[in-house]
Amino acid sequence: MSDFDQFLRESLGPEQRDPDRRFVARVQAQVRLDAQLSARKRAIGRRLLRDLVGIAAIAAGFVVLAESPAVTELATHSPEILVAGLLVSFGFVVALFSNSGRPGPFAAD
Amino acid sequence: MTGPNDEDLALSRRSAGGDSAAFAMLVEKHERPLRSFLARSVGAQHADDIAQEAFLRAWRAAGQYDGRARYSTWLTRIAWRCRIDLLRKERPAEPPEQAVEGGNSIEVEDMLARLSESERAALVLCEGHGWTHGEAAELLSLPLGTLKSTVARAKSKCREMWSRGDE
Numbered sequence: 001m002s003d004f005d006q007f008l009r010e011s012l013g014p015e016q017r018d019p020d021r022r023f024v025a026r027v028q029a030q031v032r033l034d035a036q037l038s039a040r041k042r043a044i045g046r047r048l049l050r051d052l053v054g055i056a057a058i059a060a061g062f063v064v065l066a067e068s069p070a071v072t073e074l075a076t077h078s079p080e081i082l083v084a085g086l087l088v089s090f091g092f093v094v095a096l097f098s099n100s101g102r103p104g105p106f107a108a109d
Numbered sequence: 110m111t112g113p114n115d116e117d118l119a120l121s122r123r124s125a126g127g128d129s130a131a132f133a134m135l136v137e138k139h140e141r142p143l144r145s146f147l148a149r150s151v152g153a154q155h156a157d158d159i160a161q162e163a164f165l166r167a168w169r170a171a172g173q174y175d176g177r178a179r180y181s182t183w184l185t186r187i188a189w190r191c192r193i194d195l196l197r198k199e200r201p202a203e204p205p206e207q208a209v210e211g212g213n214s215i216e217v218e219d220m221l222a223r224l225s226e227s228e229r230a231a232l233v234l235c236e237g238h239g240w241t242h243g244e245a246a247e248l249l250s251l252p253l254g255t256l257k258s259t260v261a262r263a264k265s266k267c268r269e270m271w272s273r274g275d276e
Contacts, residue, residue, distance in 0.1 A: 004268050011217035012149060012237025014142040023144070023157070024136045027164045031129055034165060 051097060058093055118176035125172035132168055139181055140164075143188055146238060149221060150230040151192055159195060163188035182244055189248055220267045227251070228263035235260050
């Protein structure tokens with residue numbers, strides 16, 4: 001091996017040193033943050049799916065109710081009762097979904 | 110019988126399962142050659158950012174490492190893609206060209222500054238890090254013949270600068 005080849009090999013090779021603990025710690029911190037963010041994203045996705053299923057179930061319930069003869073009769077004779085019932089149901093649904101996003105009293109951090 | 114990549118494969122599998130301590134061992138083992146290669150080929154100002162991003166992507170994709178290639182090769186491929194992404198965002202300044210003055214012993218940084226980026230990367234990998242021409246060709250997306258001639262050209266330029274600097 002010529003002097004030049006030896007010079008090149010020694011100059012271009014990885015430097016000889018111990019592992020850089022600060023760099024390792026920085027990467028580890030980033031990895032932990034990434035893992036936390038991923039877990040949070042997964043939780044949001046799960047909650048969104050659950051909410052969508054809930055909304056679909058409630059909508060299906062309303063459709064079934066609206067098609068029943070008793071409800072049709074109530075709408076004809078006493079629409080104010082039906083409107084009041086719808087408002088109460090709507091308020092209940094809004095309250096239910098607005099609470100579903102909040103952590104409960106025993107939720108982990 | 111254990112293969113040369115078995116230890117890294119085991120650590121990578123543990124990382125894929127969420128074991129950050131196993132991943133820290135991989136970072137400890139591979140940060141030195143990766144950062145050294147990046148500092149030589151893309152410049153010290155971007156090397157650590159790219160290396161950090163590469164390790165983060167390696168963590169996310171830990172399950173995809175199958176042990177067929179060396180972990181360092183797999184990781185360097187990820188880092189090279191990070192460098193391409195960085196280039197898309199901003200055009201990093203080429204390392205400044207430095208005058209080679211006769212009578213002084215030339216530094217390797219001066220030589221590398223006068224090469225193109227692919228010449229630098231090919232030379233550092235094949236001459237300094239012991240990569241095969243095939244591995245380097247794959248990383249740099251070059252045909253094998255082109256890679257070989259790139260290394261030879263880079264080496265010849267360096268030899269010329271070296272002999273001028275030594276005069």
